[in-house]
Amino acid sequence: MKGFLALMRREFNLAFGGGGPLLALTFYACLVALLPLAAGRNPTQLGLLGPDIAWLALALASLLSLERLFEHDYEDGALELLVMGPIPLEAVSVVKALAQFLAINGPLAFAAPIAAIALGGPVSLAPMAILTGLLGGVAFAFVGGLGAALALGAKRGGLLVAVVVLPLFAPPVIFGAAALDAVRAGQSSLMALTLLAAYAAAAVALSPLAMAAACRNALD
Amino acid sequence: MTLPRALDFLAVPERFMAVSTWLAPVLGALAAALIGAGLWTGVSAPSDYQQGATVLIMFIHVPAAWLSMFGYICLAGASLLSLIFRHALADAAAKACAPLGAGFTALALATGSLWGRPMWGAWWVWDARLTSVLVLLLFYLGYIALRASIEDEGRAGRAAAILALVGAINLPIVHFSVNWWNTLHQGASVFRPGGPTLALVYLIPLLLIALGYMAAFGSLWLVRIRAELWRRRARVLSLQAAGR
Numbered sequence: 001m002k003g004f005l006a007l008m009r010r011e012f013n014l015a016f017g018g019g020g021p022l023l024a025l026t027f028y029a030c031l032v033a034l035l036p037l038a039a040g041r042n043p044t045q046l047g048l049l050g051p052d053i054a055w056l057a058l059a060l061a062s063l064l065s066l067e068r069l070f071e072h073d074y075e076d077g078a079l080e081l082l083v084m085g086p087i088p089l090e091a092v093s094v095v096k097a098l099a100q101f102l103a104i105n106g107p108l109a110f111a112a113p114i115a116a117i118a119l120g121g122p123v124s125l126a127p128m129a130i131l132t133g134l135l136g137g138v139a140f141a142f143v144g145g146l147g148a149a150l151a152l153g154a155k156r157g158g159l160l161v162a163v164v165v166l167p168l169f170a171p172p173v174i175f176g177a178a179a180l181d182a183v184r185a186g187q188s189s190l191m192a193l194t195l196l197a198a199y200a201a202a203a204v205a206l207s208p209l210a211m212a213a214a215c216r217n218a219l220d
Numbered sequence: 221m222t223l224p225r226a227l228d229f230l231a232v233p234e235r236f237m238a239v240s241t242w243l244a245p246v247l248g249a250l251a252a253a254l255i256g257a258g259l260w261t262g263v264s265a266p267s268d269y270q271q272g273a274t275v276l277i278m279f280i281h282v283p284a285a286w287l288s289m290f291g292y293i294c295l296a297g298a299s300l301l302s303l304i305f306r307h308a309l310a311d312a313a314a315k316a317c318a319p320l321g322a323g324f325t326a327l328a329l330a331t332g333s334l335w336g337r338p339m340w341g342a343w344w345v346w347d348a349r350l351t352s353v354l355v356l357l358l359f360y361l362g363y364i365a366l367r368a369s370i371e372d373e374g375r376a377g378r379a380a381a382i383l384a385l386v387g388a389i390n391l392p393i394v395h396f397s398v399n400w401w402n403t404l405h406q407g408a409s410v411f412r413p414g415g416p417t418l419a420l421v422y423l424i425p426l427l428l429i430a431l432g433y434m435a436a437f438g439s440l441w442l443v444r445i446r447a448e449l450w451r452r453r454a455r456v457l458s459l460q461a462a463g464r
Contacts, residue, residue, distance in 0.1 A: 146386065150379045154369035163365050164383060167358040168390055171397040178404055195400075199393070206389070210382050217378040 003086055004095075011095050014072075015065075015103035024061050024104045025111055031057040032115040043120050050119025051129065051184075052177050057115070058108050058133055059169050062140040065104050066165070067158045069096055069148040070215065080219055093145060093211035094204075101141035109133025116180075128183045132176040135196045139172040142203040149214035172199050233309055233449060240442040247439035254432030262425030275422070277335040283430040284328035287437055288356060291321025294441070295363070296388035299381035309445075311377040312452070314384065315367060316444035320437065322360035329353060348402035352395050359387045373452075 035053050036046060073079040082092050112133040113126035121129075147165035151157050175196035182189035223231050229239035262279045295317045302310035332350065333343050344350065366383055370376035 150366060150383055151369070152379075153372075153375070154366070155371070156369055160365060160369050164362045167355050167362060167394070168386070170355055171390070171393050174397045174401045178401065181404070195397070202393075207386075210386055214379055214382055217375055217382070220375060 004091070007082075007087060007092065008095055008099070011099035012102065015099040020065060020103045021107040024065060025107055027064055028057055028061040028108055028111055028115065031060065032119060035119060047120025047122075051116040051121035051125050051180050054112055054115035054119055054121070054129070055132065055136075055176050055180060056173060058105075058112055058136060059140055059166075059173055061108055062105050062137065062144060063162050063165065065100070066144040066148045066161050067151075069100055069145055070152055071148070071157060074152050074215075074218060079215060083216065083219060089212035089215055090208040093149070093208040093215070097142045097145040097204075097207070097211070100145060101137055105137025105141050106134070109137050122184065125180060125183055128180055128189060131193065132179050132196060135193070135200050136172045136176045138200040139196070139203045140169065142200075142207045143168045146207040146210050146214070149211040149218070152214065152218035172196055175199065231307070231309065236309060237446065237449065240446055244439050244442040244446070247435045247442065251432045251436035251439055254428050254435060256432075258425040258428030258432055261428065262422070265421045265425065274335060274338050277331055278422070279425055279429050281328060281331040281335055282426060283433040284324050284331060285353060286430055287433050288321060288325035288328050288353065290434070291317060291324055291437065292356065292359070292388070292391065295321055295360075296384050299384035302377065303381045303385070308452075309449075311381070312448040313441070313445050314381060315377065316448050317441055318360055318363050318367070320440055320444060322357060322364065324433075324437070325353060325357045325360060329357065348399045351402070352398045355394050355398070356391065359391065363387070 032054060035050070035057075039046060039049070070079065073082065083089055109130055110133070113129040116125050116129045117123055144161070144165050147161040147168070150164055151160045154160050175192050179189040179192035179196065182192055222228075229235040258279065262276060295314055298310050298314035298317055301307055302314055329350070332353075336345065337343055363380055363383055367376050367380040370379060
């Protein structure tokens with residue numbers, strides 16, 4: 001248990017340190033700021049697509065810091081120590097992905113309503129933007145961690161992680177956007193949220209197994 | 221677990237090479253015969269009252285779409301076997317299968333687009349089936365990219381196998397979610413599908429060509445696995461020669 005807490009402290013320090021959340025939030029702000037420059041500042045036009053683009057930008061921003069999840073530990077040998085240690089590699093993966101979620105996806109989820117409203121969405125969208133940001137953030141962190149583990153030791157790591165992981169992001173993107181659209185149409189968003197939560201739960205349950213298998217493969 | 225003599229070409233590389241030497245051409249000839257017969261009966265069938273002669277694109281497009289999904293099943297199956305049994309032949313089969321499946325998927329998308337232009341007036345629409353097949357192509361491309369990016373071949377094979385299995389689990393989820401998305405966002409499309417109750421005069425050529433495609437897939441897959449096995453042998457030999 002002590003070892004587990006020490007690992008959690010280490011992972012959180014690594015994730016939060018070095019300006020992790022700030023970097024992701026700044027990237028998100030840049031994306032959001034560029035959209036009106038690309039699409040024009042007509043409020044009705046922008047407001048139609050704005051919240052959905054803000055949601056998609058969440059997925060893209062969470063791609064950024066994925067590479068560092070396993071790569072540094074792999075390069076300096078810490079991953080081998082973790083494999084040999086008392087904590088199962090699957091649990092280590094859960095802790096890493098959890099730290100990623102808390103440091104990167106969590107803050108992004110709270111920036112999402114600001115972005116959605118800034119891009120012309122109705123204020124009523126704000127609570128749902130946070131909720132989808134959090135649930136989707138869990139999915140993005142765990143599935144993204146899977147991509148990071150698979151791409152260990154590969155050339156062009158960052159882009160490869162994105163190519164591997166973005167098709168897997170399609171279902172949560174669909175479900176989150178459906179929830180936001182349901183709120184806009186005044187209908188029940190329960191089904192969309194339930195499906196999003198289900199995908200996140202499946203990601204939490206299944207991806208640590210694949211992450212650990214991929215890490216062991218990389219260390220052979 | 222030992223396979224019976226008839227099936228052990230799936231496990232032993234030497235037996236595989238021996239069997240595929242004759243099996244690949246036989247499947248290829250069978251494919252040519254089936255596709256030829258299907259095209260002949262298809263061309264001689266009366267033109268569709270609605271679509272005219274462009275209905276013939278269906279004979280190329282629909283089997284390609286079926287094969288694209290079949291190809292991913294083969295990829296996932298070969299990946300599963302290579303992970304469980306640490307089997308080099310299964311790994312070579314998975315590597316050989318991916319570009320083939322991607323090719324059929326791209327063919328389905330391209331011919332579908334060519335069919336869509338006269339039918340719907342649009343080269344591309346974002347409806348459930350097209351979006352699903354596009355995501356399937358992205359799954360294939362991600363597999364090929366992952367495989368190509370890792371230098372160590374054994375490691376690359378295992379990582380890609382994990383990705384193929386994750387993709388296999390995800391594919392039904394993506395398919396379901398895209399279908400659901402499609403019903404939520406009803407587009408302004410005015411197309412009517414070729415007809416769930418396909419007339420027999422079209423169904424028979426379609427099935428013939430589909431079987432021909434499958435035989436072609438088998439033949440091409442065998443040829444690609446042979447090429448992969450030779451490439452590996454050549455690499456081992458060149459490494460040995462370099463060591464001397």
